[in-house]
Amino acid sequence: MSRITFALSDLRAKGRKALIPFITAGDPHPSHTVGLMHALVAGGADIIELGVPFSDPMADGPVIQLACERALIHNTSLWNCCAMVAEFRKTDSRTPVVLMGYLNPIETRGLDAFCTLAKDSGVDGVLIVDLAVEEAPEFAPKVRSFGLDLIFLLAPTSSDARIEAIAREASGYLYYVSLKGVTGSASLDIGSVTAKLGQIRRHTALPVAVGFGIRDAESAAKVGAVADGVVVGSALVSQIEKHQSTPEVLPDLLKSQLAQMRAALDALN
């Protein structure tokens, strides 16, 4: 059983919801990332999504675009991201880590080389924003053969046929994008999220995490009430942006920001 599946089944057994923070690796500087990952765990993270910076993040809003630009000033590469996970693993062998990014950096390095290094570094899953399930016939089995989970996005526009096709290729969990838009958008409609989750669950038993539009304890609790997990990204990354010149305050800040969401989620049961 993968580290992700183990963590999520354990949570499910306890009736708890997964809290999944996202930060961009290398932001504000590569030397801070591992410390921030540990701070996220201290704040109550169950899984960490670590963004691999890309020059053309077409599915991201301004907050994560700027995070990518900050990380790329210091040339944060896919290889550096794996090294950060390896470093994190030295003191945390429990918390699953998912690398989230775009296809080109992976293709450039070669899928085999990437999967080998990711696995050796202690990465648990991969989420590639611009890899649609139709384009994954070779990719998906390859990633799985290395024992990595391949996480896919689902969207408000996903049809029943697509949900089914995606659920067949996915493992670990599914990531439901709560709205039509880019990361950092604010308009969360809990009614439509609830309805879509019902539709998704008719096709799969995989846990479903919901992201986009979750920015605080209140929105986390609302979504946590209907989903298996909540993903919070831009709200954390905006703090990094705001305090980029005094990065020493960031671990405590992110930890307490996340702790509030953790408390709100735990209050659900």
Add this chain to the structure above:
Amino acid sequence: MIYENLPDARGHFGPYGGRFVAETLMEPLRELEAAYNMLKVDPAFRAELDKDLALYVGRPSPLYPAERLTRKWGGAQIFLKREDLNHTGAHKINNTVGQALLAKHLGKTRIIAETGAGQHGVASATIAARLGLKCVVYMGADDVERQSPNVYRMKLLGAEVIPVQSGTKTLKDALNEALRDWVTNVDDTFYVIGTVAGPHPYPMLVRDFNSVVGREVITQSQNQLGRLPDALVACVGGGSNAIGLFHPMIQYDEVKMYGVEAGGDGIETGRHAAPLSAGKPGVLHGNRTYVMADDNGQIIGTHSISAGLDYPGVGPEHAWLKDIGRVNYVSVTDDEALAAFHELTRVEGIIPALEPSHAIAYAKKLAPTMAKDQIIVVNLSGRGDKDIFTIAKREGISLL
């Protein structure tokens, strides 16, 4: 050689093309593909499109014998396909007229577009004005600066022009921003992509709408010359004017084809926009194709004197045509393009845009290597009015 009818059902040209976008856009793209496949064989849609191309765009455009240029260069006969004479001054309108009709049939009330040189933005704003659609154009902040006449033109036509400040502030960033708008407003918005890039079905439908150029050249060269040309030359940014000229003649192996990329300061300097000449396969803007990227897979900044060619990717069909060897992809530098701009202006009294000036510059190299009874057709994809400020500035002349 028999060429397969590409793209295949998944939008692939060999290993290239496809649909690499976030999940939210997958279903809208499938719907667009289905609507297009239905409408393209619908006689009423075809008639409406043909009428617009004739009466609004002003087609067919002439196939002009450039006799003085031919004599000067001393080789093959040069013919210019005069896309510069279209309404709005470039080939881009062939595509926007088609996509706007699709938008209308799909009941969309708002169109968005990305633009580099501003020609596609102007063409989109134009057709939006005519159809009463709301129009938003994304343009890299650097391009807004260097193509200011076109920015003003778009505003006069009622479009909102949004300068894009992210990344390299050029065409690729405008495309990212347009995709972000589309994913947010996909219910009422049609994304009019300006070149044969983007996710399937865009490379196919933009090609089809521009193929009127190559079809006309077949008819015109049969009528005027009694045979097909020996060589076709077109500049390649994303590749829409080139594929429009090439595609209808792909199966005629005797017709040689040359796609001319922007060599900028020279390929060896790294400051250029020539992914087919110096890039490698990768994934950008929803398709797999040749891209300019560093060893970590980050897309790198490009350079060209011509904003319309300043793009690190290229349409996936060109990537395929390169690999199978059907089209020769070459490049010319900024300086060579600039010299060709002046030469055509002085010798034929035609002011070309900087983009097709690259094609002219290559034709000048090619012509003397061919016999005098051979024929080269150059796609004169647009006129140069928009570029006079750039050229004056480069030559140290103040226009104000």
